[in-house]
Amino acid sequence: MEGNLQNQSFWWISGLLLLCFVDRIFAQLKYSVPEHVQVGSPVGNVAKDLGLDIGSLPSRRFRIVSGPNHALFALNQNNGVMSVAQNADREVLCDGTKVCLIKTVSQYDITITATDCGEPQLYKVKTLHIQVSDVNDNIPVFSQNPVELYLVENNSAGAAIFSITATDEDLNENAAISYHIAKADGVKGEMASYLNINSENGLITALKSFDFENLKTFQFHVVATDSGAPSLSSNFFLFSTSFV
Incomplete structure (x- = not known):
């Protein structure tokens, strides 16, 4: 679900995604979901988009570890699909912050770390962009x-x-x-x-x-x-x- 970022609001959700793999980690990943999308809706297949071997995911500690608002999303360790875990309300996430409410772009960070399984372990860091687009859910x-x-x-x-x-x-x-x-x-x-x-x-x-x-x-x-x-x-x- 890669999205066009023009004229839409998005969050860069903070978190840490651990992978035991480094190939194609420099590929830029962008996903888009509308606010209030049904819980369980897929955001994207992170493992597939990174070129990872789906069968090796469980043994490679493929997971989201931490970060503000990371609980909004869940990552399936068996197939690499990220899905919506909680209701995402753009205005609630802004928490009444005026700049967040009026800016076309609001952002958080999710840090992706790819780790190989060697000794010593090597890793790369990448930012994942998740776009949460505005829907008309507020009256004047x-x-x-x-x-x-x-x-x-x-x-x-x-x-x-x-x-x-x-x-x-x-x-x-x-x-x-x-x-x-x-x-x-x-x-x-x-x-x-x-x-x-x-x-x-x-x-x-x-x-x-x-x-x-x-x-x-x-x-x-x-x-x-x-x-x-x-x-x-x-x-x-x-x-x-x-x-x-």
Whole structure:
């Protein structure tokens, strides 16, 4: 499962892989799995990709020894296949670290050591790259929700009245958010005739002047939708109960 690293997040998982073999250890190994892939799913056949004799693996101590997050993966000592051992959630692995969440590339290290069976033993060291790609598993989250506003009567048409912002912990298109006004209650006519929202930045503006005699109160909600497939969305509620 070798993967293209462009525009995807990956971890270089730290660990130590002991082999009793040195041939082709300098070959660069890259594997890719999506986050939340089913436990037991194969990552790749490390032994085969290194050109090792499958039949000799059990006697050559072919195993993962240590390293941060190494428990996410398991290595079959009989056939050399590495598989997913635990649920891999990219955002959980980032542990809320802002740089990890927003960077296209997040990384850990796995150190591969190939050891022959001679006396004295000789070994080589190599880094194995495991790419854990982002999937759309987080909804947009608003910084404030709900909000109550006091609006100015006889305002100028086109004036900004409020700005909303939602964030998404996913990456790239999975985190690209658009906004639209979905529903309004307590208003004569369509809410779309009173308000407009910038779909890209969440800025809400008045399309016409508010008149307290005709419009005493209203409420509406904005939907923030990401661009993942399938897309995920969340609602923002805004209330206006009076004018000043």
